[in-house]
Amino acid sequence: MRLSNLADYAVVTMSAAARHCGGGRTSASELASETGLPVPTVQKVVSKLSAAGLLRSTRGAGGGLQLARPAAAISVADIVEAVEGPIALTPCVTGSECAVEENCAVKPHWPVVNAALRGALADISLVQLARTETQETEVA
Amino acid sequence: MRLSNLADYAVVTMSAAARHCGGGRTSASELASETGLPVPTVQKVVSKLSAAGLLRSTRGAGGGLQLARPAAAISVADIVEAVEGPIALTPCVTGSECAVEENCAVKPHWPVVNAALRGALADISLVQLARTETQETEVA
DNA sequence: GCTAATCGGAACAATTTGGTCCAATTAGGA
DNA sequence: TCCTAATTGGACCAAATTGTTCCGATTAGC
Numbered sequence: 001m002r003l004s005n006l007a008d009y010a011v012v013t014m015s016a017a018a019r020h021c022g023g024g025r026t027s028a029s030e031l032a033s034e035t036g037l038p039v040p041t042v043q044k045v046v047s048k049l050s051a052a053g054l055l056r057s058t059r060g061a062g063g064g065l066q067l068a069r070p071a072a073a074i075s076v077a078d079i080v081e082a083v084e085g086p087i088a089l090t091p092c093v094t095g096s097e098c099a100v101e102e103n104c105a106v107k108p109h110w111p112v113v114n115a116a117l118r119g120a121l122a123d124i125s126l127v128q129l130a131r132t133e134t135q136e137t138e139v140a
Numbered sequence: 141m142r143l144s145n146l147a148d149y150a151v152v153t154m155s156a157a158a159r160h161c162g163g164g165r166t167s168a169s170e171l172a173s174e175t176g177l178p179v180p181t182v183q184k185v186v187s188k189l190s191a192a193g194l195l196r197s198t199r200g201a202g203g204g205l206q207l208a209r210p211a212a213a214i215s216v217a218d219i220v221e222a223v224e225g226p227i228a229l230t231p232c233v234t235g236s237e238c239a240v241e242e243n244c245a246v247k248p249h250w251p252v253v254n255a256a257l258r259g260a261l262a263d264i265s266l267v268q269l270a271r272t273e274t275q276e277t278e279v280a
Numbered sequence: 281g282c283t284a285a286t287c288g289g290a291a292c293a294a295t296t297t298g299g300t301c302c303a304a305t306t307a308g309g310a
Numbered sequence: 311t312c313c314t315a316a317t318t319g320g321a322c323c324a325a326a327t328t329g330t331t332c333c334g335a336t337t338a339g340c
Contacts, residue, residue, distance in 0.1 A: 001229075003141060012246055076249075076253075085141075088142060109216075112260065116257065117253075119256075121253055
């Protein structure tokens with residue numbers, strides 16, 4: 001019931017990358033120094049993120065990373081799914097391989113919980129995360 | 141982002157145990173045969189469940205299990221927390237040991253998601269799960 | 281054409297999880 | 311009163327996933 005560390009790092013990394021929306025060009029090492037995470041870890045996170053289509057990477061010298069989409073169109077749910085795969089609390093939700101599929105009275109209840117979780121994650125976009133820590137309690 | 145198998149088994153096991161609310165006395169092997177789960181696995185699940193105070197166990201011959209509380213007072217959140225510990229998507233929620241605690245703009249958003257998930261799990265009680273699979277779509 | 285810088289994937293180590301077994305305990309019968 | 315049988319409780323071991331690190335492939339710039 002806990003988010004994996006990689007997914008947590010991915011959210012932080014994307015949050016840091018969103019602050020470079022103007023320039024658009026950032027490197028993995030720069031993101032590592034900004035977030036305080038080890039460089040190899042950020043590299044792995046960035047790889048998964050770009051493989052999922054959330055980050056656009058340019059190889060070679062002078063290359064770098066940039067957001068594939070505007071920050072408003074990227075939610076925390078997208079980032080988590082990019083790293084951990086589809087959000088599914090139980091195997092029943094996606095596939096159907098359940099050891100006790102016959103008399104499973106619990107199955108019809110899982111999609112409700114799953115939707116609630118995913119909805120809560122989808123409600124948070126990158127623009128809300130891109131604000132610095134000195135954000136005040138804005139009366140939204 | 142997936143529930144552990146043990147927690148899934150625990151929910152199924154408790155759902156099966158709730159159907160014995162009348163007699164109150166059930167054994168782990170009986171629950172295993174009803175759910176189709178391997179016996180040792182049910183034993184382990186039952187141990188954690190009784191250690192958490194959700195199940196009352198009586199040792200010795202003729203002993204057995206029974207729900208410590210009425211089924212209406214037990215929610216899925218209780219079962220999950222009994223097996224996996226407190227529900228916390230990130231370490232920030234419970235403790236404060238975060239590698240990037242300084243400039244973590246993501247931290248204030250996690251309690252919201254965490255509460256949404258826990259609320260969805262707490263809304264489902266054992267009485268809803270105790271119904272057999274032949275339950276119809278009751279217009280609640 | 282060469283060098284330097286960067287991403288991408290592969291390999292290794294560690295932690296947690298899942299499964300199995302045996303010992304401690306106790307009610308029931310002789 | 312003693313013995314037997316049945317059941318839970320905790321401990322042990324194997325496996326999978328996760329987390330970290332490293333090295334190779336690729337490309338712009340000189």
